[in-house]
Amino acid sequence: MSVPGVGGDQKAASSLRTLRVWDSPTRAMHWVLVIAIGVCWWTGENDELEYHHYAGYVALWVILMRVYWGFVGSSTAKFANFVRGPQTVFKYVRTLHLRNTPATLGHNALGAISVLVLLATALAVVVTGLFAVDIDVLYSGPLSMYVDFREGRWFARWHSTLFDVLLVVIALHLLAVAFYYAYKRQNLVASMITGRRKVAEASGEELQVAPVWRFAAGAVIVSAAVWVVTTGFFY
Amino acid sequence: MPSSVFTRVAGIALVLSVTATAIVTAAPADVAMIKSRQDKLRDMGSALKQIDDELKRRSPDWDNVIQPNVQILHDRSPFLQKWFPKGSGPEAGAKTYALPAIWQKGDDFAKHARGMIAEAAKLEQVFAKKDASELRAQVIALGKTCKGCHDDYRSPDYEKDAEQ
Numbered sequence: 487m488s489v490p491g492v493g494g495d496q497k498a499a500s501s502l503r504t505l506r507v508w509d510s511p512t513r514a515m516h517w518v519l520v521i522a523i524g525v526c527w528w529t530g531e532n533d534e535l536e537y538h539h540y541a542g543y544v545a546l547w548v549i550l551m552r553v554y555w556g557f558v559g560s561s562t563a564k565f566a567n568f569v570r571g572p573q574t575v576f577k578y579v580r581t582l583h584l585r586n587t588p589a590t591l592g593h594n595a596l597g598a599i600s601v602l603v604l605l606a607t608a609l610a611v612v613v614t615g616l617f618a619v620d621i622d623v624l625y626s627g628p629l630s631m632y633v634d635f636r637e638g639r640w641f642a643r644w645h646s647t648l649f650d651v652l653l654v655v656i657a658l659h660l661l662a663v664a665f666y667y668a669y670k671r672q673n674l675v676a677s678m679i680t681g682r683r684k685v686a687e688a689s690g691e692e693l694q695v696a697p698v699w700r701f702a703a704g705a706v707i708v709s710a711a712v713w714v715v716t717t718g719f720f721y
Numbered sequence: 722m723p724s725s726v727f728t729r730v731a732g733i734a735l736v737l738s739v740t741a742t743a744i745v746t747a748a749p750a751d752v753a754m755i756k757s758r759q760d761k762l763r764d765m766g767s768a769l770k771q772i773d774d775e776l777k778r779r780s781p782d783w784d785n786v787i788q789p790n791v792q793i794l795h796d797r798s799p800f801l802q803k804w805f806p807k808g809s810g811p812e813a814g815a816k817t818y819a820l821p822a823i824w825q826k827g828d829d830f831a832k833h834a835r836g837m838i839a840e841a842a843k844l845e846q847v848f849a850k851k852d853a854s855e856l857r858a859q860v861i862a863l864g865k866t867c868k869g870c871h872d873d874y875r876s877p878d879y880e881k882d883a884e885q
């Protein structure tokens with residue numbers, strides 16, 4: 487009688503298994519990006535542009551690392567493993583109203599789109615910030631010397647507009663998480679913190695964890711790249 | 722009836738031309754002042770940026786890049802206050818980020834303007850030494866006087882608008 491995978495059911499709970507879904511680099515990057523974007527938001531709106539730059543560089547670092555990890559990271563972090571074609575996405579969307587669909591090991595087909603759109607929008611905000619010109623010149627982005635005043639103001643405007651777009655994308659992301667929690671009884675936030683998820687029965691799929699040295703190697707390269715950018719290539 | 726069509730067309734034409742005249746005459750000196758001051762302020766921002774950018778290079782071009790831009794800032798700054806006559810605020814009808822406080826706290830606005838004039842004059846003196854790090858410090862000192870005034874008298878809404 488009991489429906490497997492629905493929380494609160496005693497019989498089902500006893501047969502629940504814990505599965506690793508996210509490795510620690512992916513989780514750490516997620517939460518650092520959340521903090522960095524929050525700090526960028528507050529400092530941008532409250533005219534603390536010096537700290538705004540630092541937080542922006544942290545965001546840039548995380549975004550680049552996440553893209554790198556999307557190619558060489560653990561199985562659930564890899565783009566190749568979760569980015570799917572429109573047909574799969576459409577099929578998945580048609581099951582959205584079902585409450586007891588099994589949780590995917592990593593991102594589901596729709597969540598994959600959210601990852602890509604979030605990363606792309608955040609990157610666009612950062613890149614336009616790098617070229618943005620502040621009217622009193624004190625806190626222009628480090629690459630603003632490669633554009634003239636007018637162009638730099640254009641970047642500043644897009645920086646502001648794209649940030650508003652980012653807020654909308656983040657809001658959709660949070661709504662989706664809330665929907666899974668309330669309707670499908672899947673706590674995606676807890677998984678992003680602990681890296682684990684309870685499943686009714688194992689499908690046999692396991693998280694393939696990438697070696698730490700690979701993350702460290704990427705970190706060295708990405709840190710060097712971000713540092714060079716912050717100097718405006720005048721190192 | 723052709724005559725009524727004619728009256729109607731004539732009527733519409735009259736209304737249109739009156740409206741057009743009203744728009745043109747509602748765009749008097751104040752609107753022109755807003756446009757022209759924004760142009761001049763952008764030139765000053767551009768000048769400050771060009772000096773700042775040039776000073777990051779290993780061998781800055783003192784005579785062809787820095788000098789003319791120091792000149793722009795030095796020559797224009799004494800006039801800044803005159804670009805904000807009464808009536809050239811938001812009530813003029815053109816897009817402006819000048820806050821009404823400019824005309825309510827005229828003395829304080831003038832103080833900001835004087836601070837900038839002093840630092841712009843100093844910019845010219847420091848320029849004569851052709852010392853990159855000293856001039857850069859002065860660019861920052863001048864930029865702070867610009868920012869000090871913008872923080873109080875320029876609306877932060879400028880980010881939200883599509884133009885400028």
Ligand code: HEM
Pocket residue numbers: 522523526527530531535538539541542543545546608611612613614615616617618619620621625626627628642643645646649880881
């Ligand atoms: C995720 C990263 C970032 C976010 C979320 C972000 C967000 C913001 C926000 C909300 C503002 C205020 C806009 C407004 O007043 O409406 C702002 C302004 C600004 N940001 Fe960023 N920013 C980011 C990264 C960067 C980076 C990396 C730089 C360059 C180092 C940068 C440079 C600037 C500058 C120069 C301004 C002021 C523009 C002006 O005065 O017109 N930002 N940013």
